[in-house]
Amino acid sequence: MDATAFFKSISGKHITFCGIGRSHMPLIELFQSHGAIVTARDRRSFQELGENGQTLKRLEVGLILGKDYLHGLTEDIIFRTPGMPFHLPELENARRLGKTVTSEMEVFFRLCPCRIYAVTGSDGKTTTTTILSEFLKAQGMTVHLGGNIGKPLLPEIEAIAPDHVVVAELSSFQLISMRHSPDVAVVTNLAPNHLDIHKDMDEYVDAKKNLILHQDGFSRTVLNADNEITAGFKGLVRGDCWLFSRKDSPERGVFCNGESILVNGEKLMDVGEIKLPGWHNVENYMAAIAAAWGEVSPENMRKVARDFGGVEHRMEFVRELGGVKYYNDSIASSPSRTISGTLSCYEENLILICGGYDKHIPYAPLGGPICQRVRELILMGDTAEKIEEAVLGCQEYRHSHPNIHHVRDMQEAVFLAGSLASPGDVVSLSPASASFDMYQSFEARGRHYKELVAGLK
Structure with missing residues (x-):
């Protein structure tokens, strides 16, 4: 289904957004503009919502607030915010009633008409995602950057053309219910994280696996060979598997010998050409290089490495x-x-x-x-x-x-x-x-x- 058909199909349907934050606010207005009957739910009070509450009141969106905000989930389509546990009893009951429980990123992947690059991991995913987007922009492509990096992508869906590219950062919260995988998937590393939300480490790792489980033979998967968990994903790969490592040179992938970065055995650049400090940023570059190799010229990769000054709040x-x-x-x-x-x-x-x-x-x-x-x-x-x-x-x-x-x-x-x-x-x-x-x-x-x-x- 394309975006036009999807938005035509939601006209007149009751849709609720569970969690009023930066990923849902632009969607509420978008869905309302396409004729959906929209409500928004949040644990906070109207006063605690601040400016978001005033905006929704002005839009005449129905608000369900307070500790019982998930009571009576009977709308046709229910959007959960990424940080909301997937297996909440209220959401499970809605599924039993035949309601559609989904998320912004699930719908976006279903509708996106162009090539998608997506990055996940415990650490380094934001910088890797940004480097990858800089590579593709340097090559002259029209890039849509978003996801967990801070901007929802679904509000842009009607402006995305087949010859554009999407670069998305995805968290375990977004991936836990995903049943579509990107054309190019990158897993930077995995270590214990978010165990206040996930029931255990196995659930966290299984959520990350969804990035690659639904790829096909035309896809590319990039894995960190030096991380025991991500290296173990290799057996799940259905398409072109690239590894990156600082320990051993992979047969197909990116290797750093301490002085230079090599791609499939051929030198690409010196480590000293990378403006960002730290070996973790060398690894971030290696992951992005593996993802973009063949689409972005070596010259443009080196130019980005020399010029890119980093992402706010990251060293x-x-x-x-x-x-x-x-x-x-x-x-x-x-x-x-x-x-x-x-x-x-x-x-x-x-x-x-x-x-x-x-x-x-x-x-x-x-x-x-x-x-x-x-x-x-x-x-x-x-x-x-x-x-x-x-x-x-x-x-x-x-x-x-x-x-x-x-x-x-x-x-x-x-x-x-x-x-x-x-x-x-x-x-x-x-x-x-x-x-x-x-x-x-x-x-x-x-x-x-x-x-x-x-x-x-």
Whole structure:
């Protein structure tokens, strides 16, 4: 079905959106404009919805709010927000009643008329997705970038032509119910994550597998050969399988020998040509290169590597003050992301601001790298005690190496970091935790950090 036929089919149907946020707000207006009878549901009160609530009131959208917002799901089509558990009893009951329970990304994949590149993983997916989109744009293609990266794609569907390309970042929440896979699928890596939402690690991994399970023989799949879980996906691949590795040169894929990046044994570029710091970003480039090889010229890949300065909130340089450099790595919402990011780039004189919302994932792996790299550890949020336990319990810990400080909030953390820092030091926010104990998103957390750093004197 194409977009025109789909939107014609929903006219007069009752459609509800469970969760009023950035992925659903543009869809509510879109579906209403095509004649659907739209309601929106959210646990929050009208006052808590803020500007979104006022917008929906102006559009005369029916609102079902409060703790019983999922009661009576009898609409024809029910959209769940990506963070909503797939197996909620209310959603299961709606399915038993024959109602369509879906999501923005499911519908988009069903209707999209052009080639889709999609990226998932525990860490690095946003940067990899962005690099891949930059490659394709450098080649002169019309690129639609979105998904979990911050912008829903379905509102753009009527403007997407068959000769365009889509580059989508997909989370496990989006993938858990997907029954369509992209033309080119990239899995950057997998480690424990989001176990506050998924019932266990198996469900999390199975959700990620949906990225490749529905591909066919014409597709390409890119896997991280150095990650045990993603390497295990190789047997599921139905099409052209590419691997990337920093350990062994794959027969078909991308390899880094420590100095150069090679594609199928031929040198593409020196590592030093990549503007973004850190070995994790070298791996991000390797994944994107494998995805785009044959569609994007080597010259354009090298040009992007030299010019691309990175994505906001990902080891983002904020400012230098009194010889101290401040970085914003708010995207680091898991221990593995902090380890592969901030803790892989700075070997000494590091003041680390860490902690946040607890996703019920292991923090023990964080202890060793912190003890090896961090001089002053500033902890806040729900995971502060878990991170401290990981540091104090690891073999590398020595008394006061690092010094551990507890603070109440970001303002106290930034002011303390500024007072502890000396010329030549690096201060980095890299929480190893989600933001939801104090902030609506990692972007809001990163912006607040940057505002506070900008105000230091």
